[in-house]
Amino acid sequence: MKALVLEQQDKATLAEVKEIALPDMAAGDVLVDISWSGLNYKDALAITGKGKIIRQFPMVPGIDFAGHVSRSNDPRFSVGQSVILTGWGVGETHWGGLAEQACVKGDWLVALPEGLAARNAMIIGTAGFTAMLCVMALEEAGVTPESGTVVVTGASGGVGSTAVALLHTLGYTVAAVTGRESTHAYLRKLGASEILSRDDFAETRPLEKQVWAGAVDTVGDKVLAKLLAQTNYGGCVAACGLAGGFNLPTTVMPFILRNVRLQGVDSVSVPAERRAAVWERLLNTLPEDFYQQAATEITLEQVPAVAADFLNNKIQGRTLVKIG
Ligand code: NDP
Numbered sequence: 001m002k003a004l005v006l007e008q009q010d011k012a013t014l015a016e017v018k019e020i021a022l023p024d025m026a027a028g029d030v031l032v033d034i035s036w037s038g039l040n041y042k043d044a045l046a047i048t049g050k051g052k053i054i055r056q057f058p059m060v061p062g063i064d065f066a067g068h069v070s071r072s073n074d075p076r077f078s079v080g081q082s083v084i085l086t087g088w089g090v091g092e093t094h095w096g097g098l099a100e101q102a103c104v105k106g107d108w109l110v111a112l113p114e115g116l117a118a119r120n121a122m123i124i125g126t127a128g129f130t131a132m133l134c135v136m137a138l139e140e141a142g143v144t145p146e147s148g149t150v151v152v153t154g155a156s157g158g159v160g161s162t163a164v165a166l167l168h169t170l171g172y173t174v175a176a177v178t179g180r181e182s183t184h185a186y187l188r189k190l191g192a193s194e195i196l197s198r199d200d201f202a203e204t205r206p207l208e209k210q211v212w213a214g215a216v217d218t219v220g221d222k223v224l225a226k227l228l229a230q231t232n233y234g235g236c237v238a239a240c241g242l243a244g245g246f247n248l249p250t251t252v253m254p255f256i257l258r259n260v261r262l263q264g265v266d267s268v269s270v271p272a273e274r275r276a277a278v279w280e281r282l283l284n285t286l287p288e289d290f291y292q293q294a295a296t297e298i299t300l301e302q303v304p305a306v307a308a309d310f311l312n313n314k315i316q317g318r319t320l321v322k323i324g
């Protein structure tokens with residue numbers, strides 16, 4: 001099969017499209033013919049070698065994919081069935097989705113929800129799945145459209161843009177934080193009614209004027225610290241990313257004086273039942289025009305160059321890799 005293969009030479013990561021053979025299938029494994037894969041920030045860190053995502057080489061990257069079952073050693077999945085996969089360390093510790101085929105544990109697969117096209121499932125991908133987890137975290141913390149404005153950071157990226165679209169569709173007033181003026185029109189189309197510059201988030205005091213009922217943060221570091229200082233009494237910040245860095249230069253003040261909740265969001269190890277519920281909500285919430293405006297399509301051969309663009313903040317929305 002054709003795959004993007006990562007190898008390491010003199011501590012540098014090399015990425016090349018090659019013909020390779022998958023290992024033999026074990027009990028519980030499912031072989032999937034991949035039709036679409038997504039490109040995510042984590043893939044970009046892995047492919048460029050800028051992040052320590054992969055420790056075992058050679059590795060096929062790709063943390064999410066959609067396709068059809070080709071062979072199955074798991075009674076829950078039959079040949080021809082449409083499936084999706086996000087997370088579980090696939091593309092990190094286990095050969096992933098930037099390939100014509102993947103051999104994965106049946107436990108890691110989700111049946112493609114009826115009514116969702118495989119291409120649209122990958123426009124959502126890990127990023128959109130994570131965005132919905134963040135929205136659900138805010139809902140579970142009691143943040144409603146009536147609570148006030150919800151702010152999304154890294155708004156024009158994959159997670160951010162899907163979060164803006166989801167929140168807007170669910171009736172929230174959405175503010176978007178972006179570092180790029182070129183994305184303002186896109187963000188307004190997705191449903192942002194207010195756009196703030198990332199530069200406004202460079203400095204913060206322990207507590208600031210209360211402005212946000214909730215927040216979805218994909219950036220971390222000083223941006224997350226400022227969000228916490230500006231969150232309303234009893235509000236919630238759902239933190240899922242580190243596009244701006246993994247530090248968190250904050251104080252306990254928002255927590256002990258304003259009852260602010262900082263909710264971490266992980267998409268990799270979400271239990272199967274919640275996964276299915278998240279996909280169902282994505283299918284029922286995202287409007288049709290989201291799929292038309294939120295994706296750029298590339299080939300497997302273009303992946304290494306586009307991965308570099310991710311880390312240079314040149315990507316807007318979701319990047320889809322056409323495989324089959
Ligand atoms: P993208 O690259 O698509 O989006 C990231 C966005 O962050 C960019 O579009 C940009 O938005 C902003 N950004 C980029 N560089 C910086 C910077 N130096 N400082 C501040 N903001 C910056 O990535 P994804 O949407 O795929 O992922 C976003 C983050 O979420 C990543 O850190 C990723 O690792 C994390 N993530 C976590 C998951 C989990 O399970 N917890 C799952 C999926 C993603 P703009 O130009 O609009 O400012």
